[in-house]
Amino acid sequence: xxxxxxxxxxxxxxxxxxxxxxxxxxxxxxxxxxxxxxxxxxxxxxxxxxxxxxxxxxxxxxxxxxxxxxxxxxxxxxxxxxxxxxxxxxxxxxxxxxxxxxxxxxxxxxxxxxxxxxxxxxxxxxxxxxxxxxxxxxxxxxxxxxxxxxxxxxxxxxxxxxxxxxxxxxxxxxxxxxxxxxxxxxxxxxxxxxxxxxxx
Amino acid sequence: xxxxxxxxxxxxxxxxxxxxxxxxxxxxxxxxxxxxxxxxxxxxxxxxxxxxxxxxxxxxxxxxxxxxxxxxxxxxxxxxxxxxxxxxxxxxxxxxxxxxxxxxxxxxxxxxxxxxxxxxxxxxxxxxxxxxxxxxxxxxxxxxxxxxxxxxxxxxxxxxxxxxxxxxxxxxxxxxxxxxxxxxxxxxxxxxxxxxxxxxxxxxxxxxxxxxxxxxxxxxxxxxxxxxxxxxxxxxxxxxxxxxxxxxxxxxxxxxxxxxxxxxxxxxxxxxxxxxxxxxxxxxxxxxxxxxxxxxxxxxxxxxxxxxxxxxxxxxxxxxxxxxxxxxxxxxxxxxxxxxxxxxxxxxxxxxxxxxxxxxxxxxxxxxxxxxxxxxxxxxxxxxxxxxxxxxxxxxxxxxxxxxxxxxxxxxxxxxxxxxxxxxxxxxxxxxxxxxxxxxxxxxxxxxxxxxxxxxxxxxxx
Ligand code: SF4
Numbered sequence: 001x002x003x004x005x006x007x008x009x010x011x012x013x014x015x016x017x018x019x020x021x022x023x024x025x026x027x028x029x030x031x032x033x034x035x036x037x038x039x040x041x042x043x044x045x046x047x048x049x050x051x052x053x054x055x056x057x058x059x060x061x062x063x064x065x066x067x068x069x070x071x072x073x074x075x076x077x078x079x080x081x082x083x084x085x086x087x088x089x090x091x092x093x094x095x096x097x098x099x100x101x102x103x104x105x106x107x108x109x110x111x112x113x114x115x116x117x118x119x120x121x122x123x124x125x126x127x128x129x130x131x132x133x134x135x136x137x138x139x140x141x142x143x144x145x146x147x148x149x150x151x152x153x154x155x156x157x158x159x160x161x162x163x164x165x166x167x168x169x170x171x172x173x174x175x176x177x178x179x180x181x182x183x184x185x186x187x188x189x190x191x192x193x194x195x196x197x198x199x200x
Numbered sequence: 201x202x203x204x205x206x207x208x209x210x211x212x213x214x215x216x217x218x219x220x221x222x223x224x225x226x227x228x229x230x231x232x233x234x235x236x237x238x239x240x241x242x243x244x245x246x247x248x249x250x251x252x253x254x255x256x257x258x259x260x261x262x263x264x265x266x267x268x269x270x271x272x273x274x275x276x277x278x279x280x281x282x283x284x285x286x287x288x289x290x291x292x293x294x295x296x297x298x299x300x301x302x303x304x305x306x307x308x309x310x311x312x313x314x315x316x317x318x319x320x321x322x323x324x325x326x327x328x329x330x331x332x333x334x335x336x337x338x339x340x341x342x343x344x345x346x347x348x349x350x351x352x353x354x355x356x357x358x359x360x361x362x363x364x365x366x367x368x369x370x371x372x373x374x375x376x377x378x379x380x381x382x383x384x385x386x387x388x389x390x391x392x393x394x395x396x397x398x399x400x401x402x403x404x405x406x407x408x409x410x411x412x413x414x415x416x417x418x419x420x421x422x423x424x425x426x427x428x429x430x431x432x433x434x435x436x437x438x439x440x441x442x443x444x445x446x447x448x449x450x451x452x453x454x455x456x457x458x459x460x461x462x463x464x465x466x467x468x469x470x471x472x473x474x475x476x477x478x479x480x481x482x483x484x485x486x487x488x489x490x491x492x493x494x495x496x497x498x499x500x501x502x503x504x505x506x507x508x509x510x511x512x513x514x515x516x517x518x519x520x521x522x523x524x525x526x527x528x529x530x531x532x533x534x535x536x537x538x539x540x541x542x543x544x545x546x547x548x549x550x551x552x553x554x555x556x557x558x559x560x561x562x563x564x565x566x567x568x569x570x571x572x573x574x575x576x577x578x579x580x581x582x583x584x585x586x587x588x589x590x591x592x593x594x595x596x597x598x599x600x601x602x603x604x605x606x607x608x609x610x611x612x613x614x615x616x617x618x619x620x621x622x623x624x625x626x627x628x629x630x631x632x633x634x635x636x637x638x639x640x641x642x643x644x645x646x647x648x649x650x651x652x653x654x655x656x657x658x659x660x661x662x
Contacts, residue, residue: 017512017513018512018513018516019511019513020394020395020494020496020513022494022625022627024606024625024627024628024629024630025627025628025629028607028629028633029264029606029607029608029630030607030608032236032264032608033236033265033277033279033280033282033283033608034239034279034283035239035240035243035282035283035286036239036240036243037240037243047628047629047633052615052633075513076395077394077395077398077428080394080395080428080494081330081625081627082329082330082625083237083328083329083330083344083345083346084236084237084346085237085240085328085346085347085348086347088346103395103398104398105395105398105428106364106398106399106428106430107330107343107344107345107346107430110345110346110349110361111346111347111348114346114348114349115348165221165222165223165362166221166222167219167220167221167222167223168222168223177348178348178349178352178359178360179248179348179351179352179355179356181219181360182225182352182355182356182358182359182360183355183356185216185217185225185356185358186356188216188217188225189216189225189227189356189357189358192216192227193227193357196213196227
């Protein structure tokens with residue numbers, strides 16, 4: 001199943017300064033009982049978004065009228081913990097297309113890529129500048145340019161580069177997924193299986 | 201002349217192809233699945249009109265959603281029941297071996313894999329579950345994957361992964377009294393932080409690690425993910441071979457001899473280089489407990505919560521826990537004690553727990569959940585008479601499953617309550633919305649269970 005091609009875009013930002021946001025916060029385990037990938041966006045950050053009675057918690061950034069957009073700006077070490085891909089599904093389903101942080105957990109990074117969600121790693125200093133910018137001016141627009149590996153706030157002349165694996169970049173831009181690639185390799189995989197008896 | 205690490209040897213021998221500028225195509229020897237992270241993968245695979253390519257390499261169990269009481273009755277929670285039934289249907293349709301609720305081999309996926317000899321040295325092992333790192337204790341490269349990757353393994357027996365960097369963590373010397381491998385790993389994470397291992401695969405080394413039992417090694421490797429590492433592994437040795445000998449799925453006869461020769465080669469070469477090295481003294485490690493909302497927020501149980509005023513996330517964590525910087529945890533009342541999970545749900549964990557509670561009584565304020573990691577652990581608990589010790593002290597044994605580790609089944613800690621848990625995550629809400637988790641060893645859990653407050657187990661062992 002290939003996903004939509006990743007196009008450059010410009011959007012406002014939702015800031016979430018908390019560090020070490022784990023996948024249990026992104027989507028609590030009790031919402032993982034579905035057997036289909038549907039409706040996870042509603043449950044995104046559920047226990048931070050709603051109180052016990054199901055009312056929105058006004059102080060939480062996703063409920064804050066000032067913030068909206070396709071970019072999540074998150075504190076260091078985003079996506080740690082469980083391997084649940086539901087976290088990436090929930091973020092995507094909610095409408096996020098890119099996440100900017102100074103550090104991402106490994107499994108989360110793979111899950112994000114496999115769902116057309118772009119994790120953008122910036123330095124701690126750059127993250128601090130971006131956080132301040134969005135706090136001072138919540139309607140700041142950030143341009144995400146994957147082809148040039150840059151995020152840009154034009155008025156402020158802020159322009160940061162980010163690294164991305166060349167293969168992953170191409171997959172995102174062309175809308176390819178790893179599965180199709182692996183399937184095209186089946187002959188090599190079978191050859192590998194036959195060649196292996198004592199492998200070490 | 202060779203200077204490869206153990207990790208290099210296993211990883212490199214499983215690379216089918218290196219994609220230019222990209223990840224490796226990595227062949228997977230053993231794939232475990234459970235009810236939560238597999239249904240969408242099966243659905244998508246079928247959507248592509250495909251079948252599982254190598255069904256014999258995948259093994260299924262049910263653990264996250266299942267109740268830990270009355271397992272012979274239909275599951276009450278309809279969504280959970282549906283997920284479990286979906287797994288049954290999918291396994292049937294694709295010819296995958298499933299250990300269901302009626303099967304003697306049922307258990308938490310990371311408990312049964314090693315227990316049955318399904319995980320062996322030198323293998324690549326994956327599961328849609330981050331604690332797959334547990335299996336590294338057998339000398340395999342084992343790590344958690346997402347559901348898209350589960351689908352890739354189904355369809356092609358491969359995934360695409362960039363090779364992680366290599367870290368070695370050495371521990372040397374004799375362990376202090378009442379210190380278990382759980383304390384070792386909590387100590388390590390408190391030193392390098394919950395993100396200190398991100399991007400790395402860890403090899404645990406040193407004579408302290410060598411002297412750990414196989415089960416203790418599993419508890420250690422289990423939590424390597426909690427410092428952000430993809431996984432952790434330990435070179436297989438005589439103890440590993442003895443552990444595996446005669447297990448249901450271990451090789452036998454001529455095959456066994458051949459395998460032993462191969463497995464003996466699985467160690468880092470003397471000149472092997474690591475991208476990062478840490479070294480600690482066992483003498484510096486004491487029984488540990490966590491005070492915050494990530495596993496890196498841990499300390500010596502007799503210590504004081506550190507001050508870290510500048511850090512908003514740190515303050516938020518203490519607020520959630522209802523603790524203050526500078527305070528001691530010793531003597532604080534707790535409400536729940538949970539012994540179990542893929543970290544500490546093996547027979548040695550229950551022996552440890554029983555050894556401390558023997559002749560004492562469960563404190564009145566404590567609700568205790570004592571949950572074996574598998575049916576075979578449960579059987580052993582009964583066989584060894586541990587169940588009588590537990591019952592005489594006022595504890596009841598439950599049936600195997602993930603239980604209170606993740607608040608997905610019926611075992612949930614109520615909001616605001618404190619739980620000393622032998623599991624692996626103290627995240628906000630991990631054990632139920634608003635639940636406050638203190639991670640610790642089975643000995644610390646036992647000490648809390650009989651005194652009702654946080655207690656240094658050393659005092660009760662004297
Ligand atoms: S016991 Fe806990 S950590 Fe282990 S597999 Fe189950 S839910 Fe995951």
